[in-house]
Amino acid sequence: MRIAVICANGKAGKWIVKEAVGRGLDVTAVVRGENTSAAQKVLKKDLFDLTAADLKEFDVVIDAFGAWTEETLPQHSTSLAHLCDVLSGTDTRLLVVGGAGSLYVNPEHTICVADGPDFPDMFKPLAAAMAKALAELRERKDVKWTYISPAGDFQAEGEGTGAYILGGEELTLNAKGESVISYADYAIAMVDEAVKGNNIRKRISVVSE
Numbered sequence: 001m002r003i004a005v006i007c008a009n010g011k012a013g014k015w016i017v018k019e020a021v022g023r024g025l026d027v028t029a030v031v032r033g034e035n036t037s038a039a040q041k042v043l044k045k046d047l048f049d050l051t052a053a054d055l056k057e058f059d060v061v062i063d064a065f066g067a068w069t070e071e072t073l074p075q076h077s078t079s080l081a082h083l084c085d086v087l088s089g090t091d092t093r094l095l096v097v098g099g100a101g102s103l104y105v106n107p108e109h110t111i112c113v114a115d116g117p118d119f120p121d122m123f124k125p126l127a128a129a130m131a132k133a134l135a136e137l138r139e140r141k142d143v144k145w146t147y148i149s150p151a152g153d154f155q156a157e158g159e160g161t162g163a164y165i166l167g168g169e170e171l172t173l174n175a176k177g178e179s180v181i182s183y184a185d186y187a188i189a190m191v192d193e194a195v196k197g198n199n200i201r202k203r204i205s206v207v208s209e
Helices: 011-022 075-087 121-138 183-196
Strands: 002-006 026-031 041-044 060-063 093-097 144-149 153-155 164-167 180-182 202-208
Touching (some): 011 093, 011 183, 060 075, 144 183, 153 183, 164 183, 180 183, 183 202
Parallel strands (some): 002 060, 093 144, 144 202
16 A cells, blocks of 8 residues: 655654554655655655646555644645645545544534634634635545544644544543543554545544543
8 A cells, every 4th residue: 555644744744654654554755855754755845736646656645734823724725625636536545634623512513622612712713724624625526535633632742552432523532531642543543544444535533542
């Protein structure tokens, strides 16, 4: 299986590359500068400059792009739109590192995590930008996408447990009543989905056991 990890130098990207390489998969890091991930193969190119020819050899493309500043937040939508256009009509699957703010907290799917009174104001613009990108992704019937939301507490330095609980559109809590997952465990879930391909055109979520 040939996998491309876009933004492989990022925190999530590095963990995903490490997990995929550890399983013996054929991994290419897509980076703008020097590769600092565990991937042995490198495609040095900006996400927005990627073409269909660049990605045609891959079975799975994992999008670990992130934008955090006010002026770059719209790139959550524009980057996904570009990747979808590039992969449109192909068998290459697109897996997206998503956000937790858009997970639903009621069975009717009318209230999201980001709508809650305890959701930090500082993260609301990011959550809104990522929710918009997800809504637009849902309209793409021409791409084999999967959007994977982490738990509410997404811990870059968290300890890996090697296990996770797979959820759907709603915020899932573990046996301790927590919504938490480390980047290490999230990477396991991401690579599992890359290998199995069980959730095409779906948003799924993961939480540590």
